[in-house]
Amino acid sequence: MDAYDVIIIGTGAGGGTLARHLAPSGKRILLLERGDWLPRELANWSDQDVFVDNRYVSPDTWYDAGGKPFQPGVHYYVGGATKLYGAALYRLRKEDFGELKHHDGISPAWPISYDELEPYYTLAEQHYHVHGARGEDPTEPPSSAPYPHPAVSHEPRIQQLADDLAAAGYRPFHAPCGIMLDESNPPFSTCIRCATCDGFPCLVHAKSDAEVLGVRPALEHANVTLLTNAKVARLDTNGEGTAVTEVVVDREGGEERFSADVVVVACGAANTAKLLLSSANEKHPNGLANGSDQVGRNYMFHDSTAVLALSREENLTAYQKTLGLNDFYFGLDDFEYPLGNVQMVGKSTAPMFRGERPRDTKLAPEWTLERMARHAIDFWLSTEDLPRPDNRVTVDGDGNVVLSYTETNLEAKKRLYGKVKSMLGELDMNPGHLIHRFAYMKNDIPIAGCAHQAGTARFGTDPDASVLDVNCKAHELDNLYVVDTSVFPSIGAVNPALTAMANSLRVGDHLLERLA
Numbered sequence: 001m002d003a004y005d006v007i008i009i010g011t012g013a014g015g016g017t018l019a020r021h022l023a024p025s026g027k028r029i030l031l032l033e034r035g036d037w038l039p040r041e042l043a044n045w046s047d048q049d050v051f052v053d054n055r056y057v058s059p060d061t062w063y064d065a066g067g068k069p070f071q072p073g074v075h076y077y078v079g080g081a082t083k084l085y086g087a088a089l090y091r092l093r094k095e096d097f098g099e100l101k102h103h104d105g106i107s108p109a110w111p112i113s114y115d116e117l118e119p120y121y122t123l124a125e126q127h128y129h130v131h132g133a134r135g136e137d138p139t140e141p142p143s144s145a146p147y148p149h150p151a152v153s154h155e156p157r158i159q160q161l162a163d164d165l166a167a168a169g170y171r172p173f174h175a176p177c178g179i180m181l182d183e184s185n186p187p188f189s190t191c192i193r194c195a196t197c198d199g200f201p202c203l204v205h206a207k208s209d210a211e212v213l214g215v216r217p218a219l220e221h222a223n224v225t226l227l228t229n230a231k232v233a234r235l236d237t238n239g240e241g242t243a244v245t246e247v248v249v250d251r252e253g254g255e256e257r258f259s260a261d262v263v264v265v266a267c268g269a270a271n272t273a274k275l276l277l278s279s280a281n282e283k284h285p286n287g288l289a290n291g292s293d294q295v296g297r298n299y300m301f302h303d304s305t306a307v308l309a310l311s312r313e314e315n316l317t318a319y320q321k322t323l324g325l326n327d328f329y330f331g332l333d334d335f336e337y338p339l340g341n342v343q344m345v346g347k348s349t350a351p352m353f354r355g356e357r358p359r360d361t362k363l364a365p366e367w368t369l370e371r372m373a374r375h376a377i378d379f380w381l382s383t384e385d386l387p388r389p390d391n392r393v394t395v396d397g398d399g400n401v402v403l404s405y406t407e408t409n410l411e412a413k414k415r416l417y418g419k420v421k422s423m424l425g426e427l428d429m430n431p432g433h434l435i436h437r438f439a440y441m442k443n444d445i446p447i448a449g450c451a452h453q454a455g456t457a458r459f460g461t462d463p464d465a466s467v468l469d470v471n472c473k474a475h476e477l478d479n480l481y482v483v484d485t486s487v488f489p490s491i492g493a494v495n496p497a498l499t500a501m502a503n504s505l506r507v508g509d510h511l512l513e514r515l516a
């Protein structure tokens with residue numbers, strides 16, 4: 001059996017970032033990824049292939065609490081979900097690290113403060129080439145360095161939207177974008193600023209994803225090995241149950257076993273929970289590291305609404321994700337609870353509407369889908385989803401993920417939608433035509449849209465109420481760590497990837513010390 005210093009399971013935002021951080025140490029590192037390299041092919045940028053035919057979505061079947069099967073929006077590739085993500089790389093707000101009162105209850109505090117994570121946010125922004133402008137977003141947390149790259153400019157229709165919002169008294173800002181665009185030197189820019197970014201893989205490897213900026217830089221070091229199509233089925237422990245001794249892998253139809261001084265799980269929130277629960281043994285009868293009964297619980301994924309407004313004039317924008325609005329993040333004058341974040345989503349096209357099957361196109365019968373797409377300005381509204389013990393991942397007798405989920409914070413979600421609707425009504429839009437989209441979800445089963453899944457193995461100081469300690473080491477095992485979004489005690493209302501990357505770098509520093 002091959003032995004390593006560190007095994008990292010999963011190569012997405014958490015695992016890929018950790019691999020890059022540990023690679024220069026010279027330690028023997030094994031990356032185990034259930035997926036393959038995402039093929040570079042013209043279909044990467046085909047809305048038909050990506051949004052209608054779900055070419056890059058896993059064929060997994062999961063089940064809801066009632067036993068109804070669904071295809072989850074998950075992506076098994078080197079780089080994980082970041083291969084398809086929109087690369088909106090936000091920091092959580094400083095307040096998100098403390099306890100926050102919401103309409104539906106409490107968003108719990110993190111066991112670390114914003115200030116402790118801040119240096120790692122800065123490093124993650126550098127690794128992932130984040131473009132942005134400090135000082136525009138009224139809820140922006142303090143930062144020790146400027147964005148490493150200037151904000152991506154708005155295209156004319158979005159600049160007009162920004163101007164209109166500002167004139168109406170709102171404070172739109174340039175959204176933090178992880179794309180390798182050099183607007184000062186276009187012939188040498190890796191990114192060509194195209195319309196097929198958010199939700200698509202990047203054919204030219206210019207998106208700041210965890211394959212391009214995590215795994216590939218890690219593999220430049222001879223001490224790092226990657227095995228693809230290597231699905232970890234189980235983690236075995238010593239007799240006392242205090243350490244993982246073997247990582248059991250399904251690969252090419254057979255079983256392979258590996259061992260390491262340190263084992264790090266980063267399979268994404270649902271699959272991390274599944275792996276721990278599937279690794280139950282005599283010493284861990286409810287699942288590995290699950291004496292607290294918290295593994296799989298507190299699943300969160302943002303209360304999101306994708307909507308499009310129909311602009312009177314055409315919206316010819318290609319790369320639309322340049323604008324954000326956090327004016328309602330912590331509430332409104334007449335609503336004291338947080339509402340959430342407003343940002344742009346990738347520019348819609350007619351095939352996307354067909355892929356998403358929008359129920360509400362019938363609201364605008366005089367508009368063909370093509371005409372609608374030409375005039376659409378697309379928004380993404382996110383309200384914080386609160387951690388609830390009964391919102392959870394379990395594993396059925398056949399080893400399938402079962403996702404039990406009831407929405408939280410619906411009043412805040414409704415109010416955010418109402419606020420955006422009235423705000424856009426003040427601007428140059430067709431009144432009354434705010435149309436729902438199912439962006440990222442590709443069908444109308446809300447729980448299938450698990451792009452922002454988080455929270456199934458939270459870290460904390462109390463072993464009875466959390467799975468991991470402050471270093472994201474399992475309370476109950478000496479050498480088992482988790483570094484993906486499952487560690488989140490709360491999810492805030494901004495996109496989660498940069499926080500997973502920053503936390504991974506933080507845990508990485510702890511591991512470098514431990515392994516020194």
Ligand SMILES: Cc1cc2nc3c(=O)[nH]c(=O)nc-3n(C[C@H](O)[C@H](O)[C@H](O)COP(=O)(O)OP(=O)(O)OC[C@H]3O[C@@H](n4cnc5c(N)ncnc54)[C@H](O)[C@@H]3O)c2cc1C
Binds near residue numbers: 086272484
């Ligand atoms: C369409 C889309 C758009 C998004 N847009 C944004 C955005 O704009 N901004 C943002 O911040 N976030 C965005 N996200 C979310 C973001 O991509 C995720 O939050 C982030 O990638 C989560 O990181 P992770 O490490 O937890 O999991 P992942 O990145 O999903 O990585 C998990 C990895 O583990 C592998 N794996 C799973 N099980 C096993 C196993 N048993 N054995 C071996 N390997 C395994 C998977 O194949 C995968 O590579 C988006 C997601 C999607 C799908």
Ligand code: SF4
Binds near residue numbers: 195
């Ligand atoms: S906008 Fe840039 S990063 Fe995004 S898919 Fe196009 S080329 Fe790639």
